[in-house]
Amino acid sequence: GAGATTRIAARLAAPGHAVGVDISAPLLERARASTAAEGVANAAYECADAQVHPFPADAYDVVVSRGGVMFFEDHAAAFRNLARALRPGGRLAFVCPQPPGPHSPEARTLALFARLVDEEPGAEAVAARTAMASLSDPDRVREVLAGYEEVTVEPVTVEAVWGRDVPDAVEFLLSRYPGGALPASRLAELEAALRPYATDRGVRMRAGVWLVTAVRP
Ligand SMILES: C[S@@+](CC[C@H](N)C(=O)[O-])C[C@H]1O[C@@H](n2cnc3c(N)ncnc32)[C@H](O)[C@@H]1O
Structure with a gap:
């Protein structure tokens, strides 16, 4: 989506990090903008189909x-x-x-x-x-x-x-x-x-x- 849950996860995970995945490029643009505006430094986004995306294994x-x-x-x-x-x-x-x-x-x-x-x-x-x-x-x-x-x-x-x-x-x-x-x-x-x-x-x-x-x- 527009990153709301990724930002919550990132805040809870710090000093770890969170990766938000969505197939919608426009939503991820909004997600990245909000994440930068809110100063959340440990969240990143990937535009991908979560069903088949080759995520790193055991990661x-x-x-x-x-x-x-x-x-x-x-x-x-x-x-x-x-x-x-x-x-x-x-x-x-x-x-x-x-x-x-x-x-x-x-x-x-x-x-x-x-x-x-x-x-x-x-x-x-x-x-x-x-x-x-x-x-x-x-x-x-x-x-x-x-x-x-x-x-x-x-x-x-x-x-x-x-x-x-x-x-x-x-x-x-x-x-x-x-x-x-x-x-x-x-x-x-x-x-x-x-x-x-x-x-x-x-x-x-x-x-x-x-x-x-x-x-x-
Ligand atoms: C109802 S929204 C929820 C967004 C977010 N989790 C939230 O709570 O704000 C569902 C999202 O799932 C994404 N989506 C649907 N199928 C997907 C897939 N196969 N891989 C990644 N994202 C997918 C859609 O693009 C949409 O942004």
């Missing part, structure tokens, strides 16, 4: 991801690649979405967004939505982490920030679903659905995620 103590790994196309192979990068005894931790509760504000908003997007052409948007749910089943999580030990999958409820304000939250939603550009009338409908959750600390909705941890043998 890292910890792999963390906040809402990234469910986008992998071949989860089992990707987690094997990340295990190779971890030293023996190294730890993996990530969060990914739980299936949204049927009546939660998040589920209602995402369902509305899905409906608006589905009414527009854009197979990529549908694929991205499928990816969001790809690790929502804990059994599936355990299956793709077959090479790891001590796998735990714990439910956590978080207050997710969708954006600084309503337009920012809409932009975030659209960016999560590439190809999901919407005409003005549909954008207005989405803005109206998000408005009740706008606070002076951003657009906030409670959401359920899985916190998954594992150890490389």
Whole structure:
């Protein structure tokens, strides 16, 4: 992403260091700029596909991801690649979405967004939505982490920030679903659905995620 989790990791790891990986060059440009502006000297970034990138073997103590790994196309192979990068005894931790509760504000908003997007052409948007749910089943999580030990999958409820304000939250939603550009009338409908959750600390909705941890043998 734009490096928020990498900067947190770098601060916790000092005097060690953190490497942020993303396939999006524009996001990494933002990440590098924020990291320099905040004076975090022990974080670096690599533009790479984490599923197949030839990370140095046995090189890292910890792999963390906040809402990234469910986008992998071949989860089992990707987690094997990340295990190779971890030293023996190294730890993996990530969060990914739980299936949204049927009546939660998040589920209602995402369902509305899905409906608006589905009414527009854009197979990529549908694929991205499928990816969001790809690790929502804990059994599936355990299956793709077959090479790891001590796998735990714990439910956590978080207050997710969708954006600084309503337009920012809409932009975030659209960016999560590439190809999901919407005409003005549909954008207005989405803005109206998000408005009740706008606070002076951003657009906030409670959401359920899985916190998954594992150890490389
Ligand atoms: C929802 S964002 C989360 C970003 C960040 N972890 C955060 O919490 O701010 C998901 C990110 O995963 C990246 N991504 C998706 N597939 C990837 C892959 N195979 N390798 C590296 N990054 C990937 C996307 O480009 C996107 O920036």
